[in-house]
Amino acid sequence: MGTQRTVYIAGAGIAGLTLALALAKFGTRVVVIERNAQIAEFGAGLQISPNARHALDALGLTDALSEKSFEPEGIDIYPDGRTEPLQTLTLGKIATARYGAPYVVMHRADLAEVLAAAARRFANIEIVFGVENFAVTQKDKGVAVTFTEAGSIDRKGTGFAFVGADGVNSATRTNVLGGPAAVYSGKIAWRTLVPPAALSGLLDLGRTSILMGAHHHLVVYPLPHRDAVNLALFTDARERDLDAAMLRQTPGLKAGPDRRLATILERAGETWTPWVLSTVRTPLWHEGPVGIIGDAAHAMLPFQAQGAAMGIEDAAILAPLLASSPDAGHAFTRFLALRRERVDKVQALSAANGRIFHMRWPATLARNAVIRAQGPLGHFRRLDWLYGYRTHTDPKS
Numbered sequence: 220m221g222t223q224r225t226v227y228i229a230g231a232g233i234a235g236l237t238l239a240l241a242l243a244k245f246g247t248r249v250v251v252i253e254r255n256a257q258i259a260e261f262g263a264g265l266q267i268s269p270n271a272r273h274a275l276d277a278l279g280l281t282d283a284l285s286e287k288s289f290e291p292e293g294i295d296i297y298p299d300g301r302t303e304p305l306q307t308l309t310l311g312k313i314a315t316a317r318y319g320a321p322y323v324v325m326h327r328a329d330l331a332e333v334l335a336a337a338a339r340r341f342a343n344i345e346i347v348f349g350v351e352n353f354a355v356t357q358k359d360k361g362v363a364v365t366f367t368e369a370g371s372i373d374r375k376g377t378g379f380a381f382v383g384a385d386g387v388n389s390a391t392r393t394n395v396l397g398g399p400a401a402v403y404s405g406k407i408a409w410r411t412l413v414p415p416a417a418l419s420g421l422l423d424l425g426r427t428s429i430l431m432g433a434h435h436h437l438v439v440y441p442l443p444h445r446d447a448v449n450l451a452l453f454t455d456a457r458e459r460d461l462d463a464a465m466l467r468q469t470p471g472l473k474a475g476p477d478r479r480l481a482t483i484l485e486r487a488g489e490t491w492t493p494w495v496l497s498t499v500r501t502p503l504w505h506e507g508p509v510g511i512i513g514d515a516a517h518a519m520l521p522f523q524a525q526g527a528a529m530g531i532e533d534a535a536i537l538a539p540l541l542a543s544s545p546d547a548g549h550a551f552t553r554f555l556a557l558r559r560e561r562v563d564k565v566q567a568l569s570a571a572n573g574r575i576f577h578m579r580w581p582a583t584l585a586r587n588a589v590i591r592a593q594g595p596l597g598h599f600r601r602l603d604w605l606y607g608y609r610t611h612t613d614p615k616s
């Protein structure tokens with residue numbers, strides 16, 4: 220497999236960096252073009268489920284990830300202002316034993332740094348920062364790429380393939396492939412980190428907690444390596460209210476009868492960063508030697524905590540195809556066949572969770588009965604297809 224083969228990747232996010240690493244291991248030369256001046260994942264946490272963790276472990280990242288991540292023992296579910304959890308879904312060692320990789324939480328910046336540090340060790344990965352105005356055209360069987368890098372330096376090159384891992388508003392999807400813009404989901408995410416002391420006595424900080432109420436839910440988990448707790452609050456919002464919401468640092472949510480939520484909101488104060496949640500549905504994931512992965516191809520609601528996980532899986536599956544296929548179009552066609560059904564299913568599950576988490580009475584009665592009936596291990600049986608999936612990048616597997 221050719222060391223001469225060059226793959227261009229737009230975006231040094233989680234999907235782009237994972238793909239760069241996975242390709243570099245096959246000896247492929249990789250040029251990552253990133254709009255930001257540096258690796259920039261700020262301000263919030265990420266749950267990495269066993270399916271994604273398994274793919275990252277296969278890239279040799281186990282120790283680096285273990286140093287910076289935390290394994291919650293379970294997920295406490297508190298609907299409708301309950302003081303005790305309605306259910307605690309088991310995670311921890313039982314999840315690790317079942318899936319062969321742990322279910323962890325970590326700070327996004329720590330995951331980005333683990334990926335970037337690993338990428339820096341490969342001479343065949345170049346990350347170019349401060350990139351503007353990239354353009355891609357098909358040339359012979361490959362691509363011709365032009366872009367301007369920091370310092371207004373124009374660059375051009377040719378490659379075997381171009382992969383857009385440039386996120387939900389991907390220019391590769393809209394400008395190069397002529398695909399659709401992302402669509403607003405009707406929901407906003409509000410994110411902040413607070414010191415553990417701010418939640419003392421309110422929640423078990425050895426676990427993840429989900430507080431559900433009408434038109435909102437709050438996800439809480441510890442980030443001990445940052446001495447912080449991650450709060451992600453999701454609210455329903457009309458499109459016409461978005462501009463005003465983006466200017467605020469507080470969700471302005473009325474917690475109603477949920478006294479615990481009211482206290483958390485009060486203690487977090489005006490530290491929140493809003494994020495508009497949009498999704499991507501496009502039939503076109505590639506054309507010839509140009510393709511898209513991660514949020515660029517299938518941004519989803521974060522209510523199954525799988526957006527980054529799907530980008531990681533995409534990368535692990537696409538890399539060997541690009542490294543070994545005779546032409547990139549063939550690799551992308553195979554990639555689509557391997558990925559589409561699974562990603563569609565996860566996208567639909569994530570959207571359904573949004574409806575379930577934000578239910579109002581009396582629909583909540585049936586929902587709560589189902590949560591109670593599934594027991595502490597029911598989610599494993601329901602989600603084995605998701606967490607037990609293998610990308611098969613590990614040559615030992």
Ligand SMILES: Cc1cc2nc3c(=O)[nH]c(=O)nc-3n(C[C@H](O)[C@H](O)[C@H](O)COP(=O)(O)OP(=O)(O)OC[C@H]3O[C@@H](n4cnc5c(N)ncnc54)[C@H](O)[C@@H]3O)c2cc1C
Pocket residue numbers: 229230231232233234235252253254255259264265266267350353384385386387388389390408410451494512513514515519521524525526527528529530
């Ligand atoms: C509140 C919230 C919570 C979430 N929680 C989870 C979770 O727990 N688990 C999980 O798996 N997922 C979660 N997600 C989803 C996850 O954050 C995304 O799916 C993931 O970050 C997407 O990765 P990506 O690499 O595809 O895109 P991005 O992370 O968006 O990276 C895209 C990169 O491309 C660069 N770029 C963009 N445009 C250009 C351009 N024109 N030229 C060059 N570079 C460009 C960007 O600067 C960026 O570096 C969550 C999302 C939200 C909003």
